[in-house]
Amino acid sequence: MRLMHDYHNQFDREPGMKRELSPDQMLKVIFEYVAKISNEKQVDRILMLMADMGRQLVVADRCTLWLLDEQSGELWTKVAHGIPPIRIPAGTGVVGHSMSSGEDIIINDAYADARFNQEVDKQTGYRTRNIIALPIRNNDGDIIGAYQAINKLTSQGYFTDKDREHLGLAASYSGKALESALLYQEIEDTQKEIIFTMAEVGESRSKETGNHVKRVAEYSYVLARGMNMDEREREILRMASPMHDIGKIGIPDAILKKPGKLTDEEFNVIKSHSTMGYEMLRKSRRSILKAAATVAHEHHEKFNGRGYPRGLAGEEIHLFGRITALADVFDALGSDRVYKAAWPLERILNLFKEERGQHFDPNVVDAFFENLKDILEIRDTFQDTMPESSNGGADQ
Structure with a gap:
C-alpha cells in the first residue's frame, strides 16, 4: 500500500496541477474504496466514500453523489465536497439532465452550456469550469442517482471519455452497495415509523x-x-x-x-x-x-x-x-x-x-x-x- 500512500500525499498536498492516475494507482483506489463501501450500510457514508473514490479516479476538484427522491420529485445530496446539503428539482441542472435522459454528459465550458445553473456559483463564490455527470442504475436498470464531478485538476484541464469510463467504473463497483444501503434505510425508516406509532398509542392511553x-x-x-x-x-x-x-x-x-x-x-x-x-x-x-x-x-x-x-x-x-x-x-x-x-x-x-x-x-x-x-x-x-x-x- 506504499504506492497508495504516496498517491494520497501527492493528491492532497501538492499545490497546482495533478497527474492522471497510473493503471496500478487506479486499481488500488478502486480496491481500497470498494472494500470500504461493501462493508458500509449507512447511505450518507456510502455517498461520501463514492464521492471520494470518484474524485480521485477522475482527478477532479469536487465530486458529488445525487439521489432521486421520487416522492418529492427532487434530487438530493447530503454529502458534497465544500458545499452544504442541497435539494434541487429533478430534471434541472446538468446532473438532472443526465438522470432524465439516461446519458453521460461532459461539459468542458460550463458557462457556455444552457444546462448549467450559474446561480449556484453566484451563491457560493465557486467558479465551475467543466463538469462530467453520469447516471447510476440499480440491478433492474432503473436510474437511482448520478455522479457529478467538477473541475478537472490536471494540466490538460478538461474531462475526457477516459474520465467517463473511470467514473463509470466507480458507479458499477459501488452501485449495488448503494442500492442495498437504500433498501436497508427504507427498512429502518419503516421500523422507526412503526415504533413511533406504537409508542404514541401507548402514551395516548x-x-x-x-x-x-x-x-x-x-x-x-x-x-x-x-x-x-x-x-x-x-x-x-x-x-x-x-x-x-x-x-x-x-x-x-x-x-x-x-x-x-x-x-x-x-x-x-x-x-x-x-x-x-x-x-x-x-x-x-x-x-x-x-x-x-x-x-x-x-x-x-x-x-x-x-x-x-x-x-x-x-x-x-x-x-x-x-x-x-x-x-x-x-x-x-x-x-x-x-x-x-x-x-x-x-x-x-x-x-x-x-x-x-x-x-x-x-x-x-x-x-x-x-x-x-x-x-x-x-x-x-x-x-x-x-x-x-x-x-x-x-x-x-
Whole structure:
C-alpha cells in the first residue's frame, strides 16, 4: 500500500496541477474504496466514500453523489465536497439532465452550456469550469442517482471519455452497495415509523401527547451524544426510547386513567408496565426493538437501587435505561398536564442536582447540564397543548 500512500500525499498536498492516475494507482483506489463501501450500510457514508473514490479516479476538484427522491420529485445530496446539503428539482441542472435522459454528459465550458445553473456559483463564490455527470442504475436498470464531478485538476484541464469510463467504473463497483444501503434505510425508516406509532398509542392511553415521545427521543439522543456514545448507538437509542412506556397498553383503563391519587395496590399495577413492555419486545432479534425492550424494562430503575421492577443499581442498569430515565422525568416534570402544572425549570434543575447519584446516574446528569441549551431547544420545538381529560397515575 506504499504506492497508495504516496498517491494520497501527492493528491492532497501538492499545490497546482495533478497527474492522471497510473493503471496500478487506479486499481488500488478502486480496491481500497470498494472494500470500504461493501462493508458500509449507512447511505450518507456510502455517498461520501463514492464521492471520494470518484474524485480521485477522475482527478477532479469536487465530486458529488445525487439521489432521486421520487416522492418529492427532487434530487438530493447530503454529502458534497465544500458545499452544504442541497435539494434541487429533478430534471434541472446538468446532473438532472443526465438522470432524465439516461446519458453521460461532459461539459468542458460550463458557462457556455444552457444546462448549467450559474446561480449556484453566484451563491457560493465557486467558479465551475467543466463538469462530467453520469447516471447510476440499480440491478433492474432503473436510474437511482448520478455522479457529478467538477473541475478537472490536471494540466490538460478538461474531462475526457477516459474520465467517463473511470467514473463509470466507480458507479458499477459501488452501485449495488448503494442500492442495498437504500433498501436497508427504507427498512429502518419503516421500523422507526412503526415504533413511533406504537409508542404514541401507548402514551395516548395514559393521556400523554405524541410530542412527549418525540421529546424523549431527542433528549435521549443529545444525552447519548454527551456520553460519547458512537453515532449508531445514539440512533438506536433515539428510535428505542419512545417505547419506554409501551407496557401501559396492558394497564386497565380504570387504573391508568384514574383522575385521583392511586392506592398502593393500583400503583403496583401501574409499575407492572415496565415488565409488560419488556415481555412484549424481548424476543425480537432487531437491534432497535431489543434496545426498546431494555429501555421499557429499566427506565424506572434508580441509580441507588431503589427503583423498579428489579431494584438494579449503578451500572447494573443499562446505559440506555439510565439515559431514558432522566429524559422521561425531565419531560414529565416540565410539561403541563390537566392534573398538574409544569414545574419551573429552576425547580427541575435543583431536583436533578439533588438526585445526582441517587435517582440518576451522575454522568448522565453531567451530560444533561453540559447540553442544557440543546435540550431546551428541543423542548421549545416540540411544545404541545394540554390533553382534554385527566390522568392521575401515568407519571408515577
